[in-house]
Amino acid sequence: MGKDRYRRQTLVKEFGLKGQKLLSSKHAILIGGGGLGSNSANLLIRMGIGSITIIDYDTIDKTNLHRTSVFSENDIGKYKASVLKEKLQSVNTDVQVQGIIKKVTLKNIDSLLTAADVIVDGTDNIPLRLLINKKSIQHKIPWVYAGVYETVGMVMAILPKKTACFHCITQNIPILKTKEIPVLGSLPATIAAIQCNETIKILLGKQPAGLLIYDVWNQCFDTLGIKRNPCCPICGKK
Ligand SMILES: [Zn+2]
16 A cells, blocks of 8 residues: 555545544445546545546537546547546556446346445436336445436435435436436536545445535535435335
8 A cells, every 4th residue: 555645645534544444445336437426536546545437328529528537539439437447547546447448237236236345326317227226225335326407416325224225315206308418518527526425434344424415506515415225126125
C-alpha cells in the first residue's frame, strides 16, 4: 500500500490507516461507465479501493464528453470499459482494475457479481437498477444507487435487509421512456462524488445516510430517511 500516496487521506481521523487498509481489501463492481460511472470509478481508484471491475457494453460518443472528467475526444468510438481500464489503471497501479465489455442481463448478472463487496450504480435506467436491487438482496451485497436528471441528482446506499431497498422507493414511480436523459454537465461529477463517499462509508462499516437529493438549480440539499416497506416484494418479510 503506497504510504505517501494516501498520506493526506490517512490523516483524516475518521478514516486513518485502518480505513485505508480495509478499503484496499475491498472489491467493487461498477455497472455502467458513463457520466456517473466514469467519475465514480476515478474517485474510488484514486482513494485506494483494492480492486474494481467496470462493466459497460457501450462506446464513447461525443455527447458523453460534457459530463465526464475521464474521456477525451481521442476516445470517441472506443469502448468505455476499455478506456476506463487503461486510463484509470495508470492513475493508480496499486488497484486491480478490470474492464468488461458486456451488457448486464438477467442471465449473466449472477456470475458478474461474484466476490463483490459492493455494487456501484452507473446505469441510466430503472429496469436494470431493479435487477441490480433484486440481486443485491439475494446475494447480500450492498449497492449504491445514483441517478441524475436535468439539475437534480440522487444517491442512496442500500444494505440488504437493513435499509430500505430500491424497490421500496420506486415501486410507485413510473418508468420514464425518455431516450436521452437531460443533464447538466457538472451534475454527474457532483453526484458521483457523493456516491463514492457513501460507497467508502458502507465498506468501512458506517451507516448510510438515507436518500440524498441535490438540486443544483434551487440550491437544495436534502436527506430523506426512508423506512423499509414491510410489504416490499423484494426486501419485505412476505
Ligand atoms: Zn424493499
